[in-house]
Amino acid sequence: MGYLLKRAGQGAIVLWAAFxxxxxxxxxxxxxxxxxxxxxPDLGLTSEQISQLRQSYGVGAPLWxxxxxxxxxxxxxxxxxxxxxxxxxxxxxxGALPSTAVLAAFGLLFAILLALAVAFLSALAxxxxxxxxxxxxxxxxxxxxVFWLGIMLIQILxxxxxxxSIINPGPVEGLVLPVATLAIPLSAPLAQVLVRSIDETLxxxxxxxxxxxxxxxxRLLVHEVARNAVLxxxxxxxLLFGELIGSAIVTETVYGRVGLGRIxxxxxxxQDAPVVEAVVLISAIVFVVVNLIVDLLYPLLDARLxxxxxxx
Amino acid sequence: MTGKTRSxxxxxxxxxxxxxxxxxxxxxxxxxxxxxxQGQLLALVGESGSGKTTVAQSVIGLLPGNGRIDSxxxxxxxxxxxxxxxxxxxxxxxxxxxLVPQDPAASLNPVRTIGANLGEVLRIHTRVRGSELRRQVxxxxxxxxxxxxxxxxxxxxxxxxxxxxxxxxxxSAIALRPDLIIADEPTSxxxxxxxxxxxxxxxxxxxxxxxxILFVTHDLAIAAERSTEVVVLRDGRVQEHASTAEVLSNPRxxxxxxxxxxxxxxxxxAAPLPPAADLAAIALRADSLVQTFALGRKxxxxxxxxxxxFAVPAxxxxALVGESGSGKTTxxxxxxGFRRPTSGRVEIDGIDLASLRGEALRQARRTVQLVxxxxxxxxxxxxxxxxxxxxxxxxFGLGDRRSRLAKAGDLIERVALPASVLGRRxxxxxxxxxxxxxxxxxxxxxxxxxxFDEAVSxxxxxxxAQVLRLLEDLQRDLGLTYLFVSHDLSVxxxxxxxxxxxxxxxxxxxxxxxSVFGTPVHEYTRTLIDAIPRPSERVS
Numbered sequence: 001m002g003y004l005l006k007r008a009g010q011g012a013i014v015l016w017a018a019f020x021x022x023x024x025x026x027x028x029x030x031x032x033x034x035x036x037x038x039x040x041p042d043l044g045l046t047s048e049q050i051s052q053l054r055q056s057y058g059v060g061a062p063l064w065x066x067x068x069x070x071x072x073x074x075x076x077x078x079x080x081x082x083x084x085x086x087x088x089x090x091x092x093x094x095g096a097l098p099s100t101a102v103l104a105a106f107g108l109l110f111a112i113l114l115a116l117a118v119a120f121l122s123a124l125a126x127x128x129x130x131x132x133x134x135x136x137x138x139x140x141x142x143x144x145x146v147f148w149l150g151i152m153l154i155q156i157l158x159x160x161x162x163x164x165s166i167i168n169p170g171p172v173e174g175l176v177l178p179v180a181t182l183a184i185p186l187s188a189p190l191a192q193v194l195v196r197s198i199d200e201t202l203x204x205x206x207x208x209x210x211x212x213x214x215x216x217x218x219r220l221l222v223h224e225v226a227r228n229a230v231l232x233x234x235x236x237x238x239l240l241f242g243e244l245i246g247s248a249i250v251t252e253t254v255y256g257r258v259g260l261g262r263i264x265x266x267x268x269x270x271q272d273a274p275v276v277e278a279v280v281l282i283s284a285i286v287f288v289v290v291n292l293i294v295d296l297l298y299p300l301l302d303a304r305l306x307x308x309x310x311x312x
Numbered sequence: 313m314t315g316k317t318r319s320x321x322x323x324x325x326x327x328x329x330x331x332x333x334x335x336x337x338x339x340x341x342x343x344x345x346x347x348x349x350q351g352q353l354l355a356l357v358g359e360s361g362s363g364k365t366t367v368a369q370s371v372i373g374l375l376p377g378n379g380r381i382d383s384x385x386x387x388x389x390x391x392x393x394x395x396x397x398x399x400x401x402x403x404x405x406x407x408x409x410x411l412v413p414q415d416p417a418a419s420l421n422p423v424r425t426i427g428a429n430l431g432e433v434l435r436i437h438t439r440v441r442g443s444e445l446r447r448q449v450x451x452x453x454x455x456x457x458x459x460x461x462x463x464x465x466x467x468x469x470x471x472x473x474x475x476x477x478x479x480x481x482x483x484s485a486i487a488l489r490p491d492l493i494i495a496d497e498p499t500s501x502x503x504x505x506x507x508x509x510x511x512x513x514x515x516x517x518x519x520x521x522x523x524x525i526l527f528v529t530h531d532l533a534i535a536a537e538r539s540t541e542v543v544v545l546r547d548g549r550v551q552e553h554a555s556t557a558e559v560l561s562n563p564r565x566x567x568x569x570x571x572x573x574x575x576x577x578x579x580x581x582a583a584p585l586p587p588a589a590d591l592a593a594i595a596l597r598a599d600s601l602v603q604t605f606a607l608g609r610k611x612x613x614x615x616x617x618x619x620x621x622f623a624v625p626a627x628x629x630x631a632l633v634g635e636s637g638s639g640k641t642t643x644x645x646x647x648x649g650f651r652r653p654t655s656g657r658v659e660i661d662g663i664d665l666a667s668l669r670g671e672a673l674r675q676a677r678r679t680v681q682l683v684x685x686x687x688x689x690x691x692x693x694x695x696x697x698x699x700x701x702x703x704x705x706x707x708f709g710l711g712d713r714r715s716r717l718a719k720a721g722d723l724i725e726r727v728a729l730p731a732s733v734l735g736r737r738x739x740x741x742x743x744x745x746x747x748x749x750x751x752x753x754x755x756x757x758x759x760x761x762x763x764f765d766e767a768v769s770x771x772x773x774x775x776x777a778q779v780l781r782l783l784e785d786l787q788r789d790l791g792l793t794y795l796f797v798s799h800d801l802s803v804x805x806x807x808x809x810x811x812x813x814x815x816x817x818x819x820x821x822x823x824x825x826x827s828v829f830g831t832p833v834h835e836y837t838r839t840l841i842d843a844i845p846r847p848s849e850r851v852s
Binding site: 204205206208209210211212213214215216217219223224227228301302303304 | 403410484
């Protein structure tokens with residue numbers, strides 16, 4: 001229980017740091033969204049009117065006031081309004097989040113499945129050349145840029161083979177290509193970590209003992225190796241979730257999907273600070289929660305960590 | 313037993329094995345033959361690199377990936393299994409051949425319970441499942457002498473001691489009553505008293521089930537005590553192959569004679585005599601050392617060292633002996649100054665180390681040096697031997713480059729290494745050579761006291777004997793005082809003038825080595841001494 005509280009406390013610190021850094025970075029950018037919008041000479045606003053407008057948005061106040069004001073607003077769940085068109089950020093996020101969440105969740109899921117398949121098949125491969133081929137896949141996956149992969153997948157699967165439509169696709173059909181685009185590069189580091197930890201685990205004396213009991217090769221991998229080898233990969237999976245958000249932005253742009261990625265892209269272009277800050281914070285929350293889950297998974301997977309966790 | 317002639321359980325005929333390294337085959341085992349009958353224990357004895365483990369791995373078909381059987385046959389109950397693939401071997405592994413491995417700490421799957429680890433062999437070969445499986449697992453645990461087997465089955469490997477883990481592994485090896493058990497150094501990672509219990513257990517099982525045992529060991533004393541037949545290997549070849557009694561009484565080869573002479577438990581050398589008490593000044597004195605560690609978040613404390621005192625006259629050797637957890641290593645670390653005791657004091661030539669701070673403490677450290685157990689881990693792999701040996705001089709800013717080099721050359725000669733090793737790196741040296749380098753490094757500051765923490769435990773017996781002789785020569789020539797920490801009573805008996813027997817942080821018995829070993833007073837000392845393998849009291 002103390003372990004859980006400690007981890008949650010660390011998560012809260014990470015969130016606070018993410019919020020602060022985002023706040024400072026956005027303030028450091030030259031100009032702001034209001035300037036961009038109202039400084040346009042066609043609107044014919046006087047400088048007094050502009051400063052009044054700025055006042056009403058709360059941008060004129062000293063930085064520390066703004067900081068505490070928006071920190072308090074976030075704590076109470078008020079994400080503020082978009083500077084661009086005044087819609088509540090909350091509404092924007094609520095509209096985009098489900099689509100991105102589905103994309104990210106399936107992306108991670110398929111990345112894990114792909115990594116497991118590559119790692120375990122290469123461990124079972126009966127020929128050296130097949131093992132080498134499978135183990136070289138991750139380097140290939142990681143070398144491919146997301147945007148290029150997306151375009152290639154569209155070209156081949158959609159236009160040439162006409163397997164999936166990208167124009168007005170159904171909800172499931174529409175997910176296939178973006179998920180593949182997201183999952184393939186993400187699976188590479190996972191697969192590499194898995195391949196290594198499987199190799200290391202296979203050298204452990206307890207594997208020899210299990211083999212001496214008459215276990216088949218498949219049984220060795222499934223019963224003895226898997227749970228030991230998966231531990232480091234779980235850590236990496238948690239860390240990769242951070243990258244997932246970044247990849248999602250590119251993927252959503254390539255496939256023209258509505259989602260957090262699109263909103264972020266637009267908000268950054270327009271220097272729409274409240275939206276950017278909300279997205280940063282939401283990404284940080286997801287990241288912290290996912291890694292909290294990872295921390296809680298360890299003791300379940302490895303009994304040795306149970307006593308240690310209790311002692312902390 | 314029926315009257316008809318039975319074929320041996322295991323016959324190895326003309327076995328040759330090689331390893332492929334960098335596209336080059338190295339012969340590891342060369343034309344080895346032996347056989348084991350039902351209920352017999354054959355000991356395969358040899359030092360590191362002799363090929364003994366390779367033979368054991370070949371029998372059960374678990375050679376490393378680059379190993380290959382070049383020729384020969386391995387007959388299990390008359391059937392050659394040497395060319396069988398993994399799938400066919402699955403039918404004999406665990407069912408007909410059981411394996412008891414070397415290192416019980418790493419040989420159980422850490423993420424599965426004891427019950428799951430042990431039940432695996434039943435799940436692989438039988439249809440027993442559920443409550444019946446649990447019942448058999450508990451029965452097996454009880455058979456190998458594990459207390460409270462129901463609870464143990466639910467625990468994880470890290471919650472059991474080394475001896476208990478080895479019992480679990482033995483239980484797993486005997487679960488299906490195999491014809492043959494391969495025991496690969498099954499006790500080399502265990503304390504002597506635990507070793508005795510495990511060896512007794514294997515003997516019981518052999519007699520009860522008539523299992524044949526292939527016993528792989530580096531320890532001729534264990535082989536002599538437990539086996540009916542001995543095969544001595546060296547560099548992959550059979551040196552000697554005869555009944556145990558014959559090898560002991562009438563060894564035919566020079567190598568077997570060397571092994572017999574160097575095995576500390578077998579050699580009949582008397583302990584060195586303690587010096588006359590009034591002759592020498594006390595070089596090292598430990599006075600009521602106490603070391604406590606906090607336990608968890610409660611205010612409980614663990615007394616790792618509990619009121620330990622000893623005094624070592626200059627030019628003599630004092631030994632701290634005990635099993636794991638006895639506090640001997642913690643005491644040694646306090647003496648070297650790595651750890652400030654909770655209370656008590658250490659005096660070297662009358663100077664209390666604990667009273668010193670800063671630069672004075674640093675200078676005082678020169679007077680006491682440490683030689684550590686593992687000659688592989690204690691030398692920086694990226695430095696040459698010369699750099700390693702001269703480093704303490706550089707740390708203390710002593711001498712110039714030339715005088716330091718001359719000193720290193722001197723010491724390398726003293727520890728009987730050729731001058732050419734100065735330019736080499738540790739990985740180019742053998743274990744014994746590395747330990748000599750570590751000794752040279754300890755001596756370069758001309759210390760008064762040298763602490764040896766299990767310094768010869770990792771070495772082969774013949775190398776061990778050479779290093780022990782070197783230590784005696786150095787002590788005589790340089791007037792050094794030794795504190796010798798070891799779990800190995802036979803080695804201690806050879807080198808130490810006086811001894812403290814430790815158990816659970818306390819000294820239970822102390823005195824001149826000869827009287828402690830000859831007429832032990834404390835119950836625990838007697839148990840320890842009884843646990844030393846003795847070929848004269850053969851159990852067969």
